[in-house]
Amino acid sequence: SQQGEEDPQALSIQEGENATMNCSYKTSINNLQWYRQNSGRGLVHLILIRSNEREKHSGRLRVTLDTSKKSSSLLITASRAADTASYFCAPHTGTASKLTFGTGTRLQVTL
Amino acid sequence: KAGVTQTPRYLIKTRGQQVTLSCSPISGHRSVSWYQQTPGQGLQFLFEYFSETQRNKGNFPGRFSGRQFSNSRSEMNVSTLELGDSALYLCASSTGQAWANEKLFFGSGTQLSVL
Secondary structure (H helix, E strand, C coil): CCCEEEECCCCEEECCCCCEEEEEEECCCCCCEEEECCCCEEEEEEEEECCCCCCCECCCCEEEEEEEEEEEEEEEEECHHHHEEEEEEEEECCCCCCCCCCCCCEEEEEE | CCCEEECCCEEEECCCEEEEEHHHHHCCCCEEEEEEEEEEEEEEEEEEEEEEEEEEECCCCCCEEEEEEECCCCCEEEEECHHCCCCCEEEEEEECCCHHHHHHHHHCCEEECCC
């Protein structure tokens, strides 16, 4: 498996604004997953996008995948204070039964 | 359906001691993965167990070991603790049978402090 690299490392926005974070990876993937982690807690799965998909929506989340550029982006629309968390991407090659994570993007949403 | 349960939530040990952490996966899940999270190294994969067998292993010294029981519950053990072992230890479960498109369900973690 391989590790994704999230960018930016930290992001601070005001409530109501949109937040965009990016993920880059190195080799071909089977799918790419995004997770959220509130401080000191476990990760929560947000969305999985397969390699043959280009865009996926879930509530206020929109994920895009560009396999030619080996990159993905996560957009959170109309951010809320409760969205404050770290966000991780996990590209999966499909050949190993494990996921590896990058260092994440720390999102701070202020009132 | 109950989520992934990790015990204990907090643990304080001294250098040289050993520690055992426990993880109960979601009912019906047969795969349990363990991760170590530190501010400096981020989330690092320790190992994964499926049907009582270690299926994948990360790059950690032999002081870190694990096992899985027939009911899919898993334990990890760290012997001869070092200060650098202070971390949040997370376990995650999945069915493990269609791994390529599976998502992981994480527990709340065990925060280990080594003094």
